[in-house]
Amino acid sequence: MGAPDEKLLSLNTATVRQQWQLPDIIAGCARHSIRGIAPWRDQVAAAGLKEVAARIRDSELTVTGYCRGGMFPATDGASRRAARDDNKRAVDEALTLSAQCLVLVVGGLPKNREGRIDSKDLLGAREMVRDGIGELLEYARPAGMPLAIEPLHPMYAADRACVNTMEHANDLCDELGAGVGIAVDAYHVWWDPHLKREIERAAGGASGKGTSRLLAYHICDWLVPTTDLLTDRGMMGDGVIDLPLLRSWMDGGGYRGMHEVEIFSANNWWKRDPDEVLATCKVRHRDCS
């Protein structure tokens, strides 16, 4: 398998979020000839939505995803309604940014009004997720904003996402219909024995003839040992994920989108010169993914 086209590299802004504000990141992408970006809502809010949209447009960056919506489960109706309203705002912002999808981190066990987990009802949480995405779809589908369910590694099932496999995400897509797809993040799904099969399933839709559900592809690496559940992701090539193999499966599934580097790294990459980080992303994307 040859090296990936460098034009397909996209930067999830979490990768340098500790060093730069969003306008700096946009300028950094331009400086390093990185053509895609995936910004986070808090960074967009801090810099101003319209201002960010204009800068991204001027820099001719493709917005490979908007991070993020979701967090549906809650023990009380008021919190669920608040999540619903906030997710609609996220759809509106994603539209303003011309994002290719709104990424959904769906939420874990139901939380109370104070934001603390207040239930052990995992099955109920998954029903709330299905219902929450279904309701949001009624808003997002006519607006033309695809929703991308991101299955997260099962270590996050309690507090971040109770959708943990591609199979579960595919099942939700089957149930909910058009307008919803999947963000495949190598970090979250690399271990799954059914990964190839489920990528193929996502590529063809339920019937094998439908349009692809593969809406985004996030890359980084799994370090051994991993010292933090959230903020110890590795740069491509520094860990144990066979990224070229995974890319071949995505390509085989007809995925033609960009490869979004998303690295949370409190003790390494977040401490480095951000220009060095972007330069390294480019080299490792070419050589190790």
Ligand code: ZN
């Ligand atoms: Zn991701």
